[in-house]
Amino acid sequence: EPEVTQTPSHQVTQMGQEVILRCVPISNHLYFYWYRQILGQKVEFLVSFYNNEISEKSEIFDDQFSVERPDGSNFTLKIRSTKLEDSAMYFCASRPAGPVNQPQHFGDGTRLSIL
Amino acid sequence: QKEVEQDPGPLSVPEGAIVSLNCTYSNSAFQYFMWYRQYSRKGPELLMYTYSSGNKEDGRFTAQVDKSSKYISLFIRDSQPSDSATYLCAMSADRSNYKLTFGKGTLLTVNP
Numbered sequence: 126e127p128e129v130t131q132t133p134s135h136q137v138t139q140m141g142q143e144v145i146l147r148c149v150p151i152s153n154h155l156y157f158y159w160y161r162q163i164l165g166q167k168v169e170f171l172v173s174f175y176n177n178e179i180s181e182k183s184e185i186f187d188d189q190f191s192v193e194r195p196d197g198s199n200f201t202l203k204i205r206s207t208k209l210e211d212s213a214m215y216f217c218a219s220r221p222a223g224p225v226n227q228p229q230h231f232g233d234g235t236r237l238s239i240l
Numbered sequence: 241q242k243e244v245e246q247d248p249g250p251l252s253v254p255e256g257a258i259v260s261l262n263c264t265y266s267n268s269a270f271q272y273f274m275w276y277r278q279y280s281r282k283g284p285e286l287l288m289y290t291y292s293s294g295n296k297e298d299g300r301f302t303a304q305v306d307k308s309s310k311y312i313s314l315f316i317r318d319s320q321p322s323d324s325a326t327y328l329c330a331m332s333a334d335r336s337n338y339k340l341t342f343g344k345g346t347l348l349t350v351n352p
Contacts, residue, residue: 129283131283156338158339158340160340166344167342167343167344167345168284168328168330168340168342169342170339170340170341173338173339181339183339216283216284218340220338226271226272226291226332226334226338228272228274228286228289229286229338229340230286231276231283231284231285231286232283233281233282233283234282234283236281
């Protein structure tokens with residue numbers, strides 16, 4: 126069964142450094158998402174991406190964050206100048222287009238640890 | 241009032257029990273309702289997906305949506321130790337982006 130793939134599984138970074146989290150969505154999916162889950166808290170929406178542009182972003186997704194689809198298969202989340210509070214699990218999700226809403230499928234996440 | 245509320249548990253049941261998991265929500269715009277299962281250090285795995293009110297059954301799992309009460313449920317029949325996981329409810333509104341709003345998750349342990 127097709128799946129969403131995320132790399133790396135664990136990223137350790139010094140505070141203030143830039144980090145890029147990578148995702149390969151399911152191949153025929155057209156909508157892409159990033160969510161994060163701080164330890165012990167809810168999964169929170171960060172950003173949605175469709176047709177090579179951001180379609181919606183949350184208040185968490187400030188100028189520190191950016192997303193890109195650099196080629197036909199990868200979808201990346203960049204965090205500039207990381208902060209301690211950026212430590213969390215980051216999940217990528219994708220869903221196909223269709224006449225009705227289709228459910229999102231998630232990757233296994235990247236655990237980001239900021240030191 | 242939080243948008244989606246879910247009792248975090250933990251919930252511990254014996255093998256073979258019927259499990260009932262619930263979420264309430266406040267946003268009447270929510271139209272799509274999902275249940276995800278999350279094992280430790282893994283991503284959410286889609287279990288059930290329903291649109292609007294009603295019931296949906298898939299094997300041992302039944303999802304119920306009551307929009308008038310803003311209440312959704314997931315029932316697991318003949319629960320197995322392999323069902324031990326965190327169960328997340330999630331929902332989205334009928335807008336083009338369909339971002340998900342999650343409950344906090346209920347940690348379920350099924351004891352052999």
